[in-house]
Amino acid sequence: MAGISEILENNKHWVASRNAEDPEFFQRLANGQSPKYLFIGCSDSRVPASGITGTGPGEMFVHRNIANLVVHTDMNLLSVLQYAVEVLGVKDILVCGHYGCGGVAAAAANKQYGMIDNWLVNIRDVIRLHEAEYLREKDDTARLRRLVELNVIEQVRNLAKTNIIQNAMRGENPPRLHGLVYDIADGVLKDLNVDGEDVITDMEHIYATEAQDHDAATEETPELTPAAVAEGE
Numbered sequence: 001m002a003g004i005s006e007i008l009e010n011n012k013h014w015v016a017s018r019n020a021e022d023p024e025f026f027q028r029l030a031n032g033q034s035p036k037y038l039f040i041g042c043s044d045s046r047v048p049a050s051g052i053t054g055t056g057p058g059e060m061f062v063h064r065n066i067a068n069l070v071v072h073t074d075m076n077l078l079s080v081l082q083y084a085v086e087v088l089g090v091k092d093i094l095v096c097g098h099y100g101c102g103g104v105a106a107a108a109a110n111k112q113y114g115m116i117d118n119w120l121v122n123i124r125d126v127i128r129l130h131e132a133e134y135l136r137e138k139d140d141t142a143r144l145r146r147l148v149e150l151n152v153i154e155q156v157r158n159l160a161k162t163n164i165i166q167n168a169m170r171g172e173n174p175p176r177l178h179g180l181v182y183d184i185a186d187g188v189l190k191d192l193n194v195d196g197e198d199v200i201t202d203m204e205h206i207y208a209t210e211a212q213d214h215d216a217a218t219e220e221t222p223e224l225t226p227a228a229v230a231e232g233e
Contacts, residue, residue: 028058035061038084038175040077040155041096042068042103046184049096053189061088067103067151068095069122070158078164085168085175093159093175096189097152098182104148123147126154149192152179156194161207169197 018025037060039049049055049062063080070077084090097104106113107123127134130150137143156179159165168174179194 033058033061033088035059035084035088036091037061038063038081038090038093039096040064040068040070040094040159042066042098042101044098044101047096047098047182052096052182052187053094061090066116066119067101067107067123068097068155069119069151070095070155070162071119071122072158072162078162081159081162082164085164089173090175091173092178093165094178094180095152095155095159096180096182097148097155098184099145099148100184101148101151104151105144108144108147123151126151129154149179149181152181152192153194155179157203160203163209166207166209 015026035058037053037055039053039060039062041047041049041062041064043064043066049060049064050057053060061080061084063077065074065077072078081093084093103120104123106116107120108127113120127147134143134147134150137146156177159177165175165177177194179192181190181192182188183190
């Protein structure tokens, strides 16, 4: 219980200091949120989203997982993305990796870790896509640092593949996509200058989709009655 007692005590001090600075702070937060950013980052405890970006409560919507992945079968991530884009109307989406990422290092090792291997295979796919560049780095540390960057770039690309982002890009105020890497050793964020619009344009001939009217699509689909099935046989 010592651990949770410390948390609760810290919370009391935090509430007291906030109220002392701004008596209406919590009431404003209770009235709703309108964050400008969606932060997709790693679960690593050394990478606090608000801390490294200098943002406060109500400014940033956050999703975190091992190695900051955007996986198209991850309903958690997709739910967060859709809510952030379509309901909250975030202006900027940040995929933020970090040097020294344990998930990236584990994916690069020829070892099994159990269930998490099914997650890490998404990073191994990044190695497969960029194998020549990855192997060009002879130093192990430099190779892993570059893999962290390549992973962030591919996750921005994965964002662009979703119909959530594609639909938003056709709107009047489309969100901007960014790829960042945080260096734990010096606290600096590095912008990889991933142009989200260029990413979408480059992949449009393969991944672009358009929403269709459900009723119209239903009318175009032949009814599968028993007679129709028999006639087809």
